[in-house]
Amino acid sequence: MLNYEEGSEYSIGDGDGLSDTGLIEMSHAPVAVGQRDLAAESMFEYGSRVGFWRLMRLFSERQLPMTIYACALALERNLEAARAISAAKHDICCHGWRWVEHFKLSEDEERRHIQLAIESLKKTIGERPIGWYCRYGPSENTRRLLIEEGSFIYDSDSYCDELPYYVVAEGQPHLVIPYTLTNNDLKWGTGNFGTGEDFFVYLRESFDMLYDEGRSKPKMMNIGMHMRLLGHPGRASGLERFLDYVQSKADVWVCRRNEIARHWLEHHPFNPV
Numbered sequence: 001m002l003n004y005e006e007g008s009e010y011s012i013g014d015g016d017g018l019s020d021t022g023l024i025e026m027s028h029a030p031v032a033v034g035q036r037d038l039a040a041e042s043m044f045e046y047g048s049r050v051g052f053w054r055l056m057r058l059f060s061e062r063q064l065p066m067t068i069y070a071c072a073l074a075l076e077r078n079l080e081a082a083r084a085i086s087a088a089k090h091d092i093c094c095h096g097w098r099w100v101e102h103f104k105l106s107e108d109e110e111r112r113h114i115q116l117a118i119e120s121l122k123k124t125i126g127e128r129p130i131g132w133y134c135r136y137g138p139s140e141n142t143r144r145l146l147i148e149e150g151s152f153i154y155d156s157d158s159y160c161d162e163l164p165y166y167v168v169a170e171g172q173p174h175l176v177i178p179y180t181l182t183n184n185d186l187k188w189g190t191g192n193f194g195t196g197e198d199f200f201v202y203l204r205e206s207f208d209m210l211y212d213e214g215r216s217k218p219k220m221m222n223i224g225m226h227m228r229l230l231g232h233p234g235r236a237s238g239l240e241r242f243l244d245y246v247q248s249k250a251d252v253w254v255c256r257r258n259e260i261a262r263h264w265l266e267h268h269p270f271n272p273v
Helices: 038-061 072-076 079-088 107-124 142-149 196-213 233-247 257-267
Strands: 002-004 067-070 091-094 165-169 172-176
Touching (some): 002 038, 067 072, 142 172, 172 257
16 A cells, blocks of 8 residues: 655645654654744655655556555645556545544544545546545544445554454444554654665565465455655665565465455455354
């Protein structure tokens, strides 16, 4: 999953009163809150100017699909990227209207953000999203609001499993396709990864365990990617090696998230027992 957040983050220009410093190259930004952090802004911009295109190239050269966790406003502000995503037939899981924490929004604000995101993605991508994932975690209202809206078939606001599962919410079954903060490039921000080789080895070891277990039971592996992190050359090299490694293995399905959802709904329907 490629997180497209750049352009929708907190910013002085958008009236938020601060510059976002989430998942940048500095663990503690030295610029005071309330002051415009031009360095942080430029690190975000690297993701959309450079990182996005490098990661798109790696997938295109291997004819591999992926899911874009798209913040709608970010694609409004980069229509060239939106056109490239659409042309490549990558699917969209909505990552919010903006890259903000939904648990900080009131119920009415959150409902409005969901509608703004849907309408925006219809215009930039050409179709509405059928999946949803919040920044870090949902609010207590998020899932109910998605069900209320009526056209989402899954959300990914959970980290509790390695396979899709159902919950009963608002009196009806609802599909959850868990995400991961483990097989995720944010580990560079926490000091767990230092090089592209670190990323490759960790992903390979995760894949190998799941691949062996998959001989008796299907397994799913999520990989979280951020353009402003993984898009740098010394990190993208690890992703490149991993994609080639996966393609060397038999009986592996590299697919979009909407394909996982539809497969699960068809072949593993909700069982109330």
